[in-house]
Structures are given as C-alpha cells and as structure tokens.
Amino acid sequence: MPELPEVETMVRGIRPVATGAVVSRVEFCRCTRRPIPVIPDRRLFRKGIEGLTISEVTRVAKRICIILYNNKHHSANARPSAIPIAGIVVIEPRMTGLLLTADPPTTAHRRVCFHLNQNSTPSAFEFWDRRGLGTLTLMTPEQFDDLKQRIGRDALEISVQEIAVFCHRTARPIKVVLLDQSLIGGIGNLYASEILFRAAVSPERPANSLSDQEIHRIQQEIQTVLLDAIDNEGSTLGDGTYRTALNQEGGFQNHHLVYDKEGCLCSRCQRQVIQRIVQAQRSTFFCSHCQR
C-alpha cells in the first residue's frame, strides 16, 4: 500500500494544481519523526528544482513522477513538449506516503511542501508520510530512463502475450510473480489477491502451469480491478492511512471480495470461507473452492 490505483489517484489529484506551474520554493517541513530519504540530498534537491516549471505529472508503476523543464531559457511561445527535460522528481510513497493539496491528516507527519506559482497565483502540494518510509529522488533524464528500464510493463498496458512470456519461464506461484515489479509494474499485495480471485486462479499455481485461457482471464481482471479501483479513488483500509489528495477516503475497500476477509463466507460460492496463507512473507487471501 499504496499500489497503482492509489498512486494514480495521487497523480490525478495534484495534476490540476501542478501542471504548468513554477516551483517557487521547496520547503522541508519541521518534522521530529524519522527523516525521509531525499536523494541526492536536501540542498541539491531544492537547488535542482526551484525555479523550474512542471510540464507533466505522471506515474511509473507505484511512483509519482514530476517532469520539470527550465522555462527561462526558452521563448514564451515555445511548446513545452519541444523543451528538453531538466529533471524529474520521483516520489515513492512506499507504505504510508501521500500527496495532498488539502490540509494533511496530521501536522506532525508533514514532510515536504512544494510551493507553486501559476500565472502569479500561489498554490502548493505536499508530501506527507506517517511512517517515513517514502523516498523523494531528483533524477536526470538518463537516470529516469534507467528506472523505467528496470520496471516491467505497466499493469494497465501489459498484454496477454507479455504475461504469457514471463509466466512460461517460471515455476514461482502466480501471486508472487504478479508482485515482481521487474516483470509487471504497479500491482501490490492487496490487488494481487483481488485479481486472482476474480480470475478464478489459485494464488499457489506455478506460473508455468497456467493455460492460455487462465492467463487471458488474469490479464482481463488486472484491467478490470485496477480501473475500477481508480474510478473509486483507491482503497482506504482499516488503519485509515490512505487518503486522496483532498484528504478523503477512497471507496474501493467496499468492493474487496477477499482481501483481509479471512474466515468470511465466500461471496461467490457461499460454501467455503476465505483463507489466508503466507507467500513470500506476504498474506494472500483466496477461496479454495472458487480458485483452482
């Protein structure tokens, strides 16, 4: 947590405020908690960003990416797409990180505030992180390309054929394979369980034992579940940590069918209860009757 739908919701939440704005000031908030990593370091991060213009807010798997260019070196009528990228801020929320445009859930866990200026109108968004495991990295275009190379095809873009290629090569359980970010980008523990339940495939199946039909169903459910979760602005679990940019709860937790439902009667078959097993140190939830 947060996974692709939550990160996509964060991107969409700050995009209207950030796109086209100049970063007037980067403020590291006074925070007495464990400090979050800022790479290369706080001084260079601030120096490398202040004064630049945000051309685009996008996403690579479970990271928010803020693309920056230097507007001062170009004539006013130059199209942003024609101007070279000066740097990219890559924000990885990890466990409890959030991007907010509204007031944060607590003031004690505010980390970094990006003060913006859009046609002389000030605005801002901030990074908030309760546990402090999130990271902020200022990358060069080359470093950003390297990052994209290391991550598999985005879960919303991957084809049946691409999933089949890596499944045929490994006997690891399909649940574990879906979490491997070098093969497919964006799926985490929560959505992997929900996707496999809807695809009616056991999380313990060796990936290379799956039929073409099963792989097809998995690809379909990846799309359906993630897009539905984005429409619902992500999942806010019992701990209440995940919030939208406006500091509101997501809604997809009300659509979960198996995640964190150990012992509940399966909603599909009404015969078996949902079981919890541990795979690669992570909890998996499934119905042994519906998933084969």
Ligand SMILES: [Zn+2]
């Ligand atoms: Zn069932």
